[in-house]
Amino acid sequence: MAGTKSRSSAKAGSPLLGKYELGGLLGRGTFAKVYRARCLTGGDPVAVKVLDKPGLAAPGMAARVLREVSAMRRLRHPNVLRLHEVLATRSKVYLVMELAPGGDLLSRLASLPARRLPEHAARRVFLQLVSALIYSHARGVFHRDVKPQNVLLDADGNLKVSDFGLAALPDSLRDDGRLHTACGTPAFAAPEVLRRKAYDGAKADAWSCGVILFVLLAGHLPFDDANIADMCRKAHRREYAVPRWVSQPARRLVSRLLDPNPDTRLAVAELASHPWFKRSLSVDSQLGGLLGGQAERELAFQAPPALNAFDIISMSPGLDLSGLFGESRRTREKRFMTTASPEQTVERLGQAGARLGYFIVGKKGAERLPLGGLSGLVAMSMEMSEVSPALMLVELRLEGGDGDEAEAFGWEELRVELGDVVAAWHVCEEG
Known part of the structure; x- marks a missing residue:
């Protein structure tokens, strides 16, 4: 190179x-x-x-x-x-x-004569963005800075959502289940975020999606004012004009997303049922092709794909930055391999918890299973990924609590209680 x-x-x-x-x-x-x-x-x-x-x-x-x-x-x-x-x-x-060699979406739009996409191409782009956000939200990650500059393109023109530096994770939520930090880019941020009110991270990302969809179809921002207060007032009054060339289904979708009331705003997860997404997707020669099919299939929640050797290596302590800032991961996280089914693993973990003094709270089979314990000061998350049809990688991580509480957690006792469910505990530990 x-x-x-x-x-x-x-x-x-x-x-x-x-x-x-x-x-x-x-x-x-x-x-x-x-x-x-x-x-x-x-x-x-x-x-x-x-x-x-x-x-x-x-x-x-x-x-x-x-x-x-x-x-x-x-x-x-x-x-x-x-x-x-x-x-x-x-x-x-x-x-x-x-590597995303295609640059960002804003630069790609700026290179086009009309600075916008034909509607069928905008649908394809927007579909990929929504698919990524549905998946992220299901994993407890809310981006909070969704904008064209943070949407990259690979060599085939496929979207890659990037820059999660302002993302909210499950531990960012307060007792009311909402977020309280005002962040993001004003032109793409929801009105409730700009007004520094408590907000729903998923609904805030939905507003940003509405702004991006408007930009894709119109070639300019719906609300563009150097004065943030004035821009916020325009958003609340819905003072924007959709160009005449935008179809009625697309207009209705923009209106549902750019709803200043987050309670009635269309959620990202609800987009699959909107008529605009039910139409067949066309191939866009400028940004690459996408196989046709029902939008519901493309927008459906995607389970984590099977892991290969590189995936397992990438999940090793080499990805852990906590040591750079004075926090050890050794007592916080353990991984093990199992040949048991996900249902068997969850059941055995619940049985072990009953004997060791913690319990599973949350739906069986959920991707994140909070475990009560240690007087409620520490919770545990569990994630499972398929290595092969007969082998699963299970990641357990303590969330919250201080270092002493993490040290007090009985990892070895848990391993003993899990018994033959654990095929290889030592492979994924530090050290």
């Missing part, structure tokens, strides 16, 4: 930590630069986000990086940018991610 050696490498003129060869600069932000790179072992192209550790000392930056890594570790979806690995030196942190 052509390109000048980056000064961000561990040593000028040498591969990054012996694993990647950095190439040309793809972009830069206040505290980070993104480079094209090549994996030295397989030659696969990747993108490497380089962050200076002194920059992470800025207020909120370390938390933002940890949040981005935590969110991306939860998500394995064809329309979500994949995080492969996290590396660090004494002065820098490197996030190794999937």
Whole structure:
């Protein structure tokens, strides 16, 4: 791959930590630069986000990086940018991610003569965005900064939602089950977020989807004002005009998404039943093809795909940034392999909890199973992924509580209680 050696490498003129060869600069932000790179072992192209550790000392930056890594570790979806690995030196942190060589959606729209897409192409783009967000929301991740700049395109023109630095995770919710942090980009943020009210993360992302859909169809923003208060007033009054070339079903969908009342706003998960999505999808030559079929099938919740060897490696402690900020993962997270079915694993975990003093709260078979215990100060999440038809990878993680509470949790007792359900506990531990 052509390109000048980056000064961000561990040593000028040498591969990054012996694993990647950095190439040309793809972009830069206040505290980070993104480079094209090549994996030295397989030659696969990747993108490497380089962050200076002194920059992470800025207020909120370390938390933002940890949040981005935590969110991306939860998500394995064809329309979500994949995080492969996290590396660090004494002065820098490197996030190794999937490469999206097509650039961002905003740049792609700006390159078009009308700065917008034909409706059939807009439907295809929007379908992929919605599919990614339905999946993310089902995994407890709310993006909170959905905008064209954060939607990337791969070599085939498929969407990749990126930049989860402002994402909200389940532990961001307060006792009222809502979010309270005002964040995001004003032109794409929901009115309740701009007004600093408590809000539903899924409904806030739905508003942002409405703005993106309007941009895809019209070629400009529905609300565009340098004065945020004025822009918020326009949003509340629905002061926007849909161009005449937009079809009636698309107009109705925009109206349902750009509803200033979050209680009546269409949720992302409800989009599959909208008439605009029930039409057959056409092939868009500018952004690549998509096989036809019912929109409900494309929008259906997608279970985590089967893992390959690289997936398992990418879930190793190399992806854990907590040690960079003074927190150990050793007492927080364990993984094991099992040949038992998901139903058997959940049942055995419940039986073990009954004997060890915690209990399962939540629907059987759910992807995240909070476990009560330790006086309610700590909860546990569980995620299962298929390695092969006969083998599952189970990840257990303590959520909340302090270090002493995590230390007090009886991992070894749990392993003994699970018995033959655990095929290989030691494989996935640290150390």
